[in-house]
Amino acid sequence: MPELGKYAGAVLWSWVATLVLVALLIAMTWMQSRKAKAELEAIEARRKSKES
Amino acid sequence: MPEMHRTKQARDRYNFLWEWANPVKFMWFSGLALPWLVAATVLTSAIGLIWGFFFTPEAVNFGSSVKIIYVHVPSAMMAISAWFMMLVASLIWLIRRHHVSALAAKAAAPVGTVMTVIALITGAIWGEPMWGTYWAWDPRLTSFLILFLFYLGYMALWGAIEDPDTAADLTSVLAVVGSVFAFLSRYAVNFWNQGLHQGATLSLDKEENIANVYWIPLLFAMAGFGLLFVTLVFIRTRTEIRKRRTHALELRERMADA
């Protein structure tokens, strides 16, 4: 950990806030992506089973 | 109409192609590009952030708080770039009617919003030791606050309208008009802040010569955030395309059952 001196709080909190928000964004993006993919595959499977 | 002469099977194939014409290409391309994008994002972000946090010295007026630029500057840049991308994508939708473009604009909005929030939070945290309060209506931060409101309105409009094409059209019009006002607001806010005591604005930008020792890791960090934006927008656009396809198939299912 580098010497942060009197600004330690500001630096650490800003970095933590950034990383947390980015992590949340990535997580949400990923989860929404998986859900959409699963739903599409489900409905396409239903279509295929109907046609065959 | 020529469709009536075709069999139902042929019509289905026609509809399938028509809906996917552009999205198909995008899904194919983005699917290939994503692993590379993810790798590049992780690499550049790691380099920029680790270098910036651990291996930069303290600065003259800012002390160690200069390290905040590695999260504040890239996020602020992306907040604005994201809106600009949404504007371009909206124009492409309005003129060329490429569905992928409209969906990409929709996909980019949450990413841009989070970037704006990060810029605001890091700006406020940085401002506290500099100004003594968390918020001092610094013109730049104020402009970001207004941008945040524009993002909210844009996303709210998408959410409020049921028909996807109507939503795409209206949000595109909003993006265009909003951009003009966002630009105007920047000027207005600068003007508005003239009368107040000019606190130190949070910038190490072109006005001062940033030493290379800070600048190069910053470049990596900015590249990292930029790649993060592209990666996330690709993933989110793929999600939107899939949702749209699912919705269309559901409608067809319901009509077939009826």
Next chain:
Amino acid sequence: MIALLARDLRLAIRAGGGFGLGLAFFLIVSVLVPFAVGPEAEVLARIAPGILWVGALLACLLSLDRIFQLDFEDGSLDLLATAPIPMEGTVAVKALAHWITTGLPLVLAAPVFGALMSLDERGYWWIFVTLLIGTPALSMIGAFGAALTVGLKRGGLLLSLLVLPLYIPTLIFGAEAATRGIGGFDNTTPLLMLAGITAAAVALLPFAASAAIRINLR
């Protein structure tokens, strides 16, 4: 187009709500603020121009959804779309009707309500002038927002969210022009900017608004 204007004005006055509501709201704001910040004349005089501008802005916001909603719901908007007047003209006329029934009364009432807030004597003139120049912009920008949300059943809150950021430049220049004028300082810049915003909004936004209405009528 005159006929359309006359009809809209008649409707607004007859319906009652639109006409007096904005004014009443403006009065409420002017009365509440002193209760909130204390009766000291100095404090009130300092913030009066800003509060009057915010009050006028919010009062305008209240009646925005009326601009197109009623006609949309009973089908008149569809008829107007096929009428010989271009949609842009219809939008402009409706915005004008909104301004006459909402904005203009605010402009006239503002100096009076300003007295409630110890507005400086010079303020009567400057509030009047800045609001006179600026409220047409508020009506036109508001009409654009209303056009975007006309298809929605309860779009009022969304309309506010969309329109308020668009109002910010007008508010900044209007309030600043009034405050500087009162202080005796030179206020040409904000005044010109305000006039510019109004002129540009009135000239250009009808196109954007009519595009939005056509989209919503599909």
